[in-house]
Amino acid sequence: MRDFVYASGLSGPGGQGYDEASRTPLPLVITLLPPALVRHVRFVFGPGDHVLSAENWPDLDLMLRVHPITVALVDPSCDGSRSATQFERIRRAFPSLPIIAYVPLTAVAFRAVAQLSHLGLEHVILYSHDDSPERMRAVIDMVTSSPLTERFIERLRPHLDRLPLAISNAIRAMFAEPHRYPSAQDIAVAANVSIVRLYRSFQNAGLAPPRKMVVAARMLRGYVYLCDPGQSVRGISAKLAYGNPRIFAEHTTEVFGLNPSRVRAFLSEDKVVTKLLSWTAA
Numbered sequence: 001m002r003d004f005v006y007a008s009g010l011s012g013p014g015g016q017g018y019d020e021a022s023r024t025p026l027p028l029v030i031t032l033l034p035p036a037l038v039r040h041v042r043f044v045f046g047p048g049d050h051v052l053s054a055e056n057w058p059d060l061d062l063m064l065r066v067h068p069i070t071v072a073l074v075d076p077s078c079d080g081s082r083s084a085t086q087f088e089r090i091r092r093a094f095p096s097l098p099i100i101a102y103v104p105l106t107a108v109a110f111r112a113v114a115q116l117s118h119l120g121l122e123h124v125i126l127y128s129h130d131d132s133p134e135r136m137r138a139v140i141d142m143v144t145s146s147p148l149t150e151r152f153i154e155r156l157r158p159h160l161d162r163l164p165l166a167i168s169n170a171i172r173a174m175f176a177e178p179h180r181y182p183s184a185q186d187i188a189v190a191a192n193v194s195i196v197r198l199y200r201s202f203q204n205a206g207l208a209p210p211r212k213m214v215v216a217a218r219m220l221r222g223y224v225y226l227c228d229p230g231q232s233v234r235g236i237s238a239k240l241a242y243g244n245p246r247i248f249a250e251h252t253t254e255v256f257g258l259n260p261s262r263v264r265a266f267l268s269e270d271k272v273v274t275k276l277l278s279w280t281a282a
Contacts (some may be wrong), residue, residue, distance in 0.1 A: 006152065008096075008133075010055065013084060026045055026048070026050045027045075027070035027071050027140055028050050028052070028068055028070045028177075029041060029045065029050060029051045029052070029069075029070065029071055029072075029073060030051075030052045030053070030054055030060065030063060030064070030067070030072050030073070030101075030139070030181075031051065031052070031053050031054065031058075031072070031073045031074070032053075032054045032056070032057065032060050032072070032073075032074040032075065032078070033074065033075045033078065033102060034075060034078055035071060036106075036127075037073075037075060037102055037127055038051075038053055040127070040131060040183065041073060041102070041136075043051055043133075044131075044133045044136050044137065048056050052069070053192055054069060057083070057087075057090070058086075060072065060074075060090065060143055061086075061089070061090060061093070061230075063213065064090070064093075064097065065230065065231065065232065065235040066188060066238045066239065067239060068177070068179045068221075068239040068240070069097065070099045070140075070144050071097070071099075071100060071140050071143060071144050072097060072098070072099045073100050073101075073102040073125075074087075074099060074100070074101060074102065075101065075103050075104075075109065075112075076101060076103070076109075076113060076115070076116050076119055076121075077106070077108045077109040077110070077111075077112040077113075077144065083112055083116065084115050084116060084119060086167075087099075087116050087119055087121070088119050088120075090121050090230075091119065092227055092229065092230075093228065093230025094228045094230050094231070095227075095228060095229075096224055096225075096227065096228050097228075098123070098140075098143035098144055099123075100123045100124070100139060100140070100143060101113050101116065101120065101123065101124045101125070101133075101164070102120055102124075102125045102127065102131070103124065103125075103126065103127060104127045104128070105126055105128070105129060105166070106127075110214035111196070111229070123139060123143055124273075125139055146176075146224070148172045148220065148223075148224060148269055148272075148273075149175050149176070151222075151269075151273060152175070152220060152273050152276060152277075153172060153175060155273060155277055156277070156280065159205045159206055159207050160172075160205070160208065160278075162204065162205035163201050163202075163205045164191070164201055166191040166193065166195070167187070167191040167193060167201050168173060168193060169190075169191070170187050170190035170191040171187065171213060173190060174186075174187060174190070174213070174217045175217045175220065176222075177240040178214075178217035178218045178220075178221045178240060178241075179213035179221075179239060179240050180241075181217065182214070183211075183214060183240045184198060184199075184210035184211050184213075184214055186214075187210055187213070187214070188210075198210055202282075203282065205278055206281070206282045207281070207282055208279070208280050208281060208282055212279055212280055213280055215251050215254075215255060215279070216255070216276045216279055216280050217250075218240045218242075218251065219251060219252065219255050219256070219272075219276060219279075220272065220276060221226060221240060222236055222240055222248065222251075222252065222260075222263075223263060223269075223272050224269065225239060225240075226260060226263055226264040227264065233245050233248065233249065233260045233261075236248065236260070248260065255275060255279050256272070256275055257275075
């Protein structure tokens with residue numbers, strides 16, 4: 001049986017989950033690729049824990065249920081005729097997951113890509129042709145942008161603009177990767193400020209205490225996960241670094257007034273944004 005490194009075991013804000021040049025969070029990538037292509041992906045993102053490798057489609061499915069994956073890179077030709085069926089099943093279970101075909105320039109790979117394009121595949125990167133680090137990161141950045149997160153951050157901007165830049169940037173990074181920020185102390189570490197200064201800065205910016213912002217980041221991402229049919233409450237809890245699914249359920253009730261299953265069924269994106277803005281206001 002495969003040994004998993006759960007979300008809580010990934011590098012925190014002081015670890016290697018960042019592009020050191022820009023200090024922006026690196027995506028958590030999962031690959032279903034031949035070894036040569038996996039090696040290039042690891043070269044692009046450097047050392048660290050932000051590239052995971054699946055051995056086959058069922059392995060990919062299992063890992064998606066417990067890891068906070070940002071994007072999947074797959075070579076559909078590496079698994080023969082089963083790829084179309086497996087791809088369609090993954091797409092239906094995890095519609096929020098961006099999937100990019102990363103393939104060699106071969107007839108077999110192109111036939112597989114053509115088949116999957118009819119099932120919703122939209123993005124392709126060619127091995128040894130348009131897979132420079134700059135190109136690969138640009139494509140991944142494009143497909144992994146979260147309109148809901150960007151919308152919430154934009155609504156929060158009047159408060160963020162009143163914070164020191166380092167703290168504001170740390171908050172944005174937290175919403176990109178909430179599993180790396182289980183406590184207010186992690187925001188302080190990322191911003192390189194004391195916890196006392198963090199709380200004072202939040203108060204001066206008209207924000208609720210930092211603990212509430214930590215919960216808000218988890219709840220926003222949790223809502224996205226809950227909208228995927230393939231996600232379970234237990235799996236989402238692991239992805240968001242909750243030690244116990246009960247705590248995740250308590251937070252959804254505290255913030256939204258609904259348990260996770262009812263959040264999935266009854267809350268629109270507009271209501272989620274409104275409730276989280278109210279939750280984070282002083």
